[in-house]
Structures are given as C-alpha cells and as structure tokens.
Amino acid sequence: MTIERMGSNDRMSKIVKHNNTIYLCGQTASADEWDTAEQTRRCLAQVEALLEEAGSNTDNLLSVTIYLRDMKDFAAMNAVWDAWVADKPKPARACVEAHMARPNVLVELSVIAAQ
Known part of the structure; x- marks a missing residue:
C-alpha cells in the first residue's frame, strides 16, 4: 500500500x-475584510491549485464538504459555488454549519478527488 x-x-x-484518490486538507481563506463570497472564491482557487499540484483537476472532484460559520451565509456561498461548478462535473456535496477555529474564518472546504 502506497500513501x-x-x-x-x-x-x-x-x-x-x-x-x-486525492484528499485535501481543509481549505480556508480569511481576512477580516473578506466576506463569505470572497472567502469562498479564494478557497476554490486554492482547491484548483492543490489539485493541479497533486496531478488532478476539478473535473475529477468526487466530494466536497462545505463548512459555514453561519447558515445565513448559505446563499452568498452558493452564488459563488454555482458559478464555479457551472461548466464542471458536479461532485457530491454537503454543507453544514460549524464552529470555526478562528472567528474570521467564515467558510472551509474539505475536498476529495480522483487522480
């Protein structure tokens, strides 16, 4: 077995x-001035970069779990997500509200993809 x-x-x-199979660590992007939409955009860009580094791409996404600090931000996150996946194969997805490690983290993505 190789890991x-x-x-x-x-x-x-x-x-x-x-x-x-590629597993990415939780992706966050936080700055006090960034709202949920901007943090989502930056997290998705990080996902793209890490998948490329791992020898894959967003066409190979299998599953994404999205953690939101507050479900009131669900629509703002979804607007960015929907634009991002518009021309991509759609992964399985879950979205949950969660307490975050730092107060300025509004969104975190957990990603699994095929190589």
Whole structure:
C-alpha cells in the first residue's frame, strides 16, 4: 500500500494521495475584510491549485464538504459555488454549519478527488 503525503508539517499534510484518490486538507481563506463570497472564491482557487499540484483537476472532484460559520451565509456561498461548478462535473456535496477555529474564518472546504 502506497500513501503519498505532500506539503506536510508537524500537524498535517496539504495533500494525501492513496489508491488514485486525492484528499485535501481543509481549505480556508480569511481576512477580516473578506466576506463569505470572497472567502469562498479564494478557497476554490486554492482547491484548483492543490489539485493541479497533486496531478488532478476539478473535473475529477468526487466530494466536497462545505463548512459555514453561519447558515445565513448559505446563499452568498452558493452564488459563488454555482458559478464555479457551472461548466464542471458536479461532485457530491454537503454543507453544514460549524464552529470555526478562528472567528474570521467564515467558510472551509474539505475536498476529495480522483487522480
């Protein structure tokens, strides 16, 4: 069994590859001035970059779990998400409200993709 870990530090790996499946660490993008829509855009750009680094792309998305600090931001996040996936194969998706590690994190994405 081969497991490849990329971008590892003392706590985690940015990318884990196993059996032609790619797992990304939780993607956040936070700054006090960024609203949910901007954080979502930046998270999605990070997902694209990490999938490319792992030898894949957004056409191979299998599953995305979206964590929102507050479900009142669901429509704002969905507007960005819908535009992003418009011309892509649609992954399985879940969206839940969650307490975040830092107060300025409004959205976090957890991604699984095929290689």
